[in-house]
Amino acid sequence: MxxxxxxxxxxxxxxxxxxxxxxxxxxxxxxxxxxxxxxxxxxxxxxxxxxxxxxxxxxxxxxxxxxxxxxxxxxxxxxxxxxxxxxxxxxxxxxxxxxxxxxxxxxxxxxxxxxxxxxLPFDIGDYTDFFTSPYHAQNVGALRPRPLPGTQPPESMYNMPLGYHGRSSSVVVSGTPVRRPRGQFLVNEAPAFGPSQKLDFEVEFAAFIGKGNEHGIAIPVVEAEEHIFGVVLMNDWSARDIQSTEATPLGPFNGKNFCTTISPWVVPLDALELLRTKPVPSHTSLLPYLQEARKDTVYDIPIDVFLELDSQEYHLVQGNTKNILFSFAQMIAHHTAGGCPLKSGDLIGTGTLSGSTPSELGCLLEATRNGSQPLEGSTLDVHKRKISRAWLEDGDVIKFRVGNTGSNGRHVDFGCCEGKVVPQP
Amino acid sequence: MxxxxxxxxxxxxxxxxxxxxxxxxxxxxxxxxxxxxxxxxxxxxxxxxxxxxxxxxxxxxxxxxxxxxxxxxxxxxxxxxxxxxxxxxxxxxxxxxxxxxxxxxxxxxxxxxxxxxxxLPFDIGDYTDFFTSPYHAQNVGALRPRPLPGTQPPESMYNMPLGYHGRSSSVVVSGTPVRRPRGQFLVNEAPAFGPSQKLDFEVEFAAFIGKGNEHGIAIPVVEAEEHIFGVVLMNDWSARDIQSTEATPLGPFNGKNFCTTISPWVVPLDALELLRTKPVPSHTSLLPYLQEARKDTVYDIPIDVFLELDSQEYHLVQGNTKNILFSFAQMIAHHTAGGCPLKSGDLIGTGTLSGSTPSELGCLLEATRNGSQPLEGSTLDVHKRKISRAWLEDGDVIKFRVGNTGSNGRHVDFGCCEGKVVPQP
Incomplete structure (x- = not known):
């Protein structure tokens, strides 16, 4: 065509x-x-x-x-x-x-x-973020100082798409500046308050709900795709110092709710048919409410992360939307299993799309091992200029763009998902 | 007057x-x-x-x-x-x-x-629930089979109001039936799916935001009360089996998002002036962004929990809105510290309002020690009829009403906050 x-x-x-x-x-x-x-x-x-x-x-x-x-x-x-x-x-x-x-x-x-x-394409009522890349879970789990029960990637993440409710009011469209958040974190084990020193991005893929469901009535997994209007690229900005101080036992809060950026264009699933592939294999068998008829339930879309500074673009890492254990249909079936109503414009994220190799990491937390080994990025031109980052600095522009999807993928573009880090006033 | x-x-x-x-x-x-x-x-x-x-x-x-x-x-x-x-x-x-x-x-x-x-009084954009009763935290922590690091009430709950994002689409007004959720939980250590067997209520107090804040601009704690339009009674229904299976590491999700009931009437803070009191004393000193000028920043409002069945009302327990470490103003200051925008109609809950004595417990999880010691309720009439519950049963109506607030409290009423548990179809 x-x-x-x-x-x-x-x-x-x-x-x-x-x-x-x-x-x-x-x-x-x-x-x-x-x-x-x-x-x-x-x-x-x-x-x-x-x-x-x-x-x-x-x-x-x-x-x-x-x-x-x-x-x-x-x-x-x-x-x-x-x-x-x-x-x-x-x-x-x-x-x-x-x-x-x-x-x-x-x-x-x-x-x-x-x-x-x-x-913003929608008035977003509720935003939910899942945690469906086992590689992300393993990498983050390995960074914890001691292996603590209850803090390692839990077995439950293979049995169901684990998720949490995010903050819909702080979702912004690409191009909106991202103010470095202030917050509470530990300095030498003591509580302190100030601008986050561990600002990070997270490469994600997210679906907008089209037709919703009635309160109390679950959406069967085989019908769930019909409830998706389209998908976007998403940067779930994270303040790792704030997040790690607050996250037990209730999960992420101020470490995430200062900003989430989405791409400007919402792509219909029908545009992605040729990119269908299988999710990450799992060692567990799923309960019937999560069993899908087809196998190729996720998409093979690489997402490149660039850092732009002084008009130079440095390539940092690449995520891929296939690096997940569960499809959007499974996330929706699980989300509504207890009767939770989804509404048109609700947003559902995959969680960080890290893969199994060192170049396929979806955030600095993983790529720098919690800031201990700065990540080197380089320009894609002949000069191969370098840049190094432990965490994001004020003035950094982070851009997500779809990478090379091969001959089938030429037609897939979500526009750039970008935001510039600006300092506290 | x-x-x-x-x-x-x-x-x-x-x-x-x-x-x-x-x-x-x-x-x-x-x-x-x-x-x-x-x-x-x-x-x-x-x-x-x-x-x-x-x-x-x-x-x-x-x-x-x-x-x-x-x-x-x-x-x-x-x-x-x-x-x-x-x-x-x-x-x-x-x-x-x-x-x-x-x-x-x-x-x-x-x-x-x-x-x-x-x-529903508002179109609720975002709903946030906090965790501010140390008694609730201690009681729930003591129920865990082994004392695990990271699962006990964390020290951080004294340094800041810990919170999580709830599900705004499942907030309903008093009188709406509550469908027993299906979900995934462990039976003999293996994942299973079915109607929750541990359905519970949670006694909470919640504030509706009036005037919001601009994205990126924190609300100072001394101005935060001005952003509250009014307060309601709230029942944050919980499915304990679903919740305990999913909650690590991301916090509550399907164990909560099936229903949250609020009272029909939103009471202005000005109506509660005479009920002001001090919050629960803390052993820590707060960072400046959480320090308030006045001391009586919370309210002394008992909330009685009744179970109605076959036209009989049995008194179960009583919570109190004073059993918290942080005021709504402190919750708002913390919530917006990183720039998170609050909007008119956003809802902020205190978390379960348990106190220090056995009769002052805000949920069955605590009152029955995770279902092991059924709670006995009795009618307030001369017959003193009894009822016993480990968890809620289909047909139970749970009602929250303001208790006796003494001579100052005569004028405080939120209407009844009630919901009837109905079975899965």
Missing amino acids: DTWVEDHHQSGFSVQNLPYGIFSAPERDRRIGVAIGRHILDLKVLAEKGTFAALDIDKTTLEEQTLNRYAALGQGVHRKVRAFLQSILRADTSLGRFLRDDAALKKEALVPRQKAEMH | DTWVEDHHQSGFSVQNLPYGIFSAPERDRRIGVAIGRHILDLKVLAEKGTFAALDIDKTTLEEQTLNRYAALGQGVHRKVRAFLQSILRADTSLGRFLRDDAALKKEALVPRQKAEMH
Whole structure:
């Protein structure tokens, strides 16, 4: 499939991707758009012109300032809209002419991405983060000073996707500065308060819920994928000194709730079909409520981490969305097993996507062994300039981008998930 | 202060209380009301008639279906409205005549509470639960089979209010049935899945945030009380078997996120001034960001727990809102120390309000020593009928009500915080 929109082949925003986002631009208030090439297709403009009339959907859901109402319509509607958008954007269809050959409409409906400002795609009601990479768990567990019962990676993480509730109010869209948090941590075993000295990133993948479930009614694992609207890259910034001081027995709190950054574009699962693969093998057999029909339930998407400073980009590490024990469908089935209601716009993260090798680590905590062995990054150009970090410094910009997914992956792009560390005022 | 509204003296809803709630009634859609005696003052009716014109507030905030916009106006506005409402409800003011002597308006503006259905007072963005009773921590810690490092009540709970993010989507208003959750727990050390066999209540007190803070900007402890709109009774239902299986290392998740019940009426802190007292003494000195100017920063409010079955009410235990190490102001200062944004309608709980004596326990986990010694409850009438519970059974109704607060406390009522346990379908 190819599209008539200019420059599409120079970006990952092909007609096979078509991710959703919320953007504004000069003379355009916040609205829903779909990325195509170097442009954004303005769905509000199309909806107002009756373009979707034949689809029998509530077009007002496409005229909103967030994706919540549209996402709640369910996967059947989203598939119909996706197929329709592909048909008007493809080079080889007669329907494509409707937009391509109408210069005035084209100008109104296609906005250069460079001119757009991106916003949070959803009003996020609840945000849940899981802990599904066994490599991350093993690496972090090995860093603890003494092997303590109850602090090692627990056996339970193989029996179910372990998760915790995060802070939805501190989720921000890519580009938002990240203020170094103050907090309480131990200095020479005594409580102290000040700016975190162990600021870290965490490479994650996250799903936005589309259609929710009624309070008290679980979502069966075989139906759970239908409740996913799309996926984003996510940086769950962490203050390791604050986190380690507070985390027993209730889990992460202020060490995490100062900021979580997501990519601007929400990619439908249908765009990722060719990247399906199996999750990390487990030595346990799952209880029936977590058993899926198919085996290729996760995705093989490398996520590169860059540190930008003084206009130089240094490659640090790479995570991969396949490094997990459980699929999003299993996370959803587990999350709702007791009746917990998920709502449109709820966000569900995988946890840090570390793999089994030293270059496949998803945070500095692991890569530097709790700051004891600084990580060296280098530019990808011929100069191979170096940079070294134990923890993040003020002024560092951390960027997540999808890496090389091979011949199948050309069309996958979420936009950059980035944030600049700024000091306390 | 006395009011001209009939029957006020037979309830805790005096003119000194004036809590807010969201109600509907025949021919009245959801709206904001204030409880007075056996009635609800319909603020939407008053706002539409221009009653608040002299107060210079955005009256549309009083015509909403939740309290979010009104609460966000800040304490200055709420004090002004409270004083105004007191003046029109008092028996001894000339302003009182405006409503009292207008039979038609009175009929329109005062709705019998019996005819009203109560709803969630806020659209709750984020819900945070703290862990601030040292007695609860000690009791629960003593129940663990072996004293394990990292699982005992940590020293950190004296240095800061330990908290975790709860699930806002599962918070319900009093009266909503509580479905016994299914979940994963260990049976003979092996993972199993089924309805929880250890269903429990937790007696808590919780604050709703009014005016929020900007992302990145902490709320100083001395200003934190101004960000509280009001307080409710809260039952943080818990499935102990699910909770103990999942809680290491990330804290409570499915063991809690199936349901949390709050009382229908949100009481302003100004109504509780006479009940102020000191928190539980601590052996540690606090860091400056948690140091308050005054000492009486918590409230002495006993909360009685009843089990109702077959129209009989059995008294089980009593908690008290004073059994905590940290005030709401300290919880807010700590919560926002790293820049986490609080928004209007966010909910903050104290954690289980157990005290130092066997009758002052806030959950069955403590009162029955993890189910090993069933708790006996008895009716408060002359018959002294008995009931015994290790854990909650299907059909049990758990009710929290404010106990005897002495001569100062007559005017404090939150309404009943209740829920009936219903089985899995």
